[in-house]
Amino acid sequence: MARYLALRVLQAIWVLWAAFTLSFIVLYLLPADPISIAADGGGAGTPVDKAAIAELQARYGLDRPLWEQYWTALWHAVRGDLGHSIGTGQPVTSALGDALPSTLALTGLALVFATVGGVAVAFAATYTRRPWLRTTLAALPSLGVSVPTFWTGLLLLQLFSFQWRLVPAFGGHGFAGTVLPAVTLALPIGAVIAQVLTAGLAATWRQPFVDVALAKGGSRWWVQRKHVLRPASVPTFTIAGVLVGNMLAGSVVVETVFARQGVGRLTQTAVLAQDIPVVQGVVLLTSAVFVTVNLAVDLLYPLLDPRIAARSGRSLAAEETPEPSGTVEGVAIRG
Structure with missing residues (x-):
């Protein structure tokens, strides 16, 4: 390890x-x-x-x-010194520190929405026995991925802010000011989660151990939760780093549409002004988040599927076991 x-x-x-x-x-x-x-x-x-x-x-x-x-x-x-912004003269670390809390609140809530929605669609699509409902639910992720983020944001603004006046339109704080941007950011991410998880659940349902669990009297819902979900979720966790990167990239559009201050707006302003220290600071921050998430996912693999830990243990044991004496290319010579 x-x-x-x-x-x-x-x-x-x-x-x-x-x-x-x-x-x-x-x-x-x-x-x-x-x-x-x-x-x-x-x-x-x-x-x-x-x-x-x-x-x-x-x-x-x-x-x-x-x-x-x-x-x-x-x-x-x-040494941790990212320089100073050419446009404002502010230290880059301070600029990132000021913008990061708003973006973390946005991406955190969006990740919750995306996970809950994606898992719910995937569960329903693989659990139902009605072909028409399964086909309809399986088509939803493709629709969520194909719809542009800015169009979704403008549509939600028109309905929930201007027409129904349920939440503030721009620059709001707290849950009311974050829910619409979070939903906008969560839709394409939740669609990817639903696509990958649906494929994983469908493939796992065809495994022999599922037939054994059903033959022992387990209900479809119990088998799906206890035996199917964990191995089927491994591919979803595999793309976690990509999903986090997409959320950080999508925050640029979402924060612009909803006039929110955050890392996305900071990036947009820095790119337009060609503020090299700020852009490099954002790139390093995004890369650090990417590698940290991927490392955490790699450490979670054995918890999701014990077979991964078993295969890793056998591989390490094979690497550390010396070849027996009197062998040619690893094949023992018998006298």
Whole structure:
């Protein structure tokens, strides 16, 4: 287990380094100058003092060679210093700290909605014996994935905020101000969960141990909960990292539609202004969340399916067992 964890930590470090490097290269290949954008007020057309631009470039180290900028930024990032925003001058860690609570509340509630809705649709689609209902429920995830997030958000705003006036339209706080953005963000994620879990449940129902459990007198509902759900949910947990990434990416659209402050709006503003330190900070934060979720999922696998732990134990035992003396390519020679 210690060796496994060490390898996973090394993989996480590699992913963080690759994300930092790729974002650095892409941002510096863009033709626009972030200092000029910041000095021009985002393109307001006001005259820009060249001396002031040169001073800002020297302050942020943008007048140095590219390789020197890269190593300096990487060394500071390793020490936890993500620099300062070019547009506001605020430390990037402070900007992320201010924006993160709102996004965590949004994504947390959306994950609850997506999980409950996706599991409910998958359970109903595999539990029912009515073909028409099974077909209808199985088609819902495809519809949820195909509908654009911004269209869903605008539709929910029109119905629940402008027409029925049940929740605030923009910038609300608490559950009332978060429920519509969370539902908007949860629909495509819940659709993916329903798709994968439905396929897993259907495949597990065809396994021989399910027939044995039914033959012993277990009801379909009891067998589905006790014997089918855990092994069928392994593929769903496998894509957990992708789902978390989709939620963070979707928060950009959702927070823009609902005028919410968070990491999504911070990312949008930073990309438009080509604020390199802020964009790199967001990339590192997203990558850290991604590798942490994937590591947690890997550690949960044996709890979901004990056969995984058994196979892993046999593999480790085979690696650690030395070959017997007097063998050729692992085959014992008998005298």
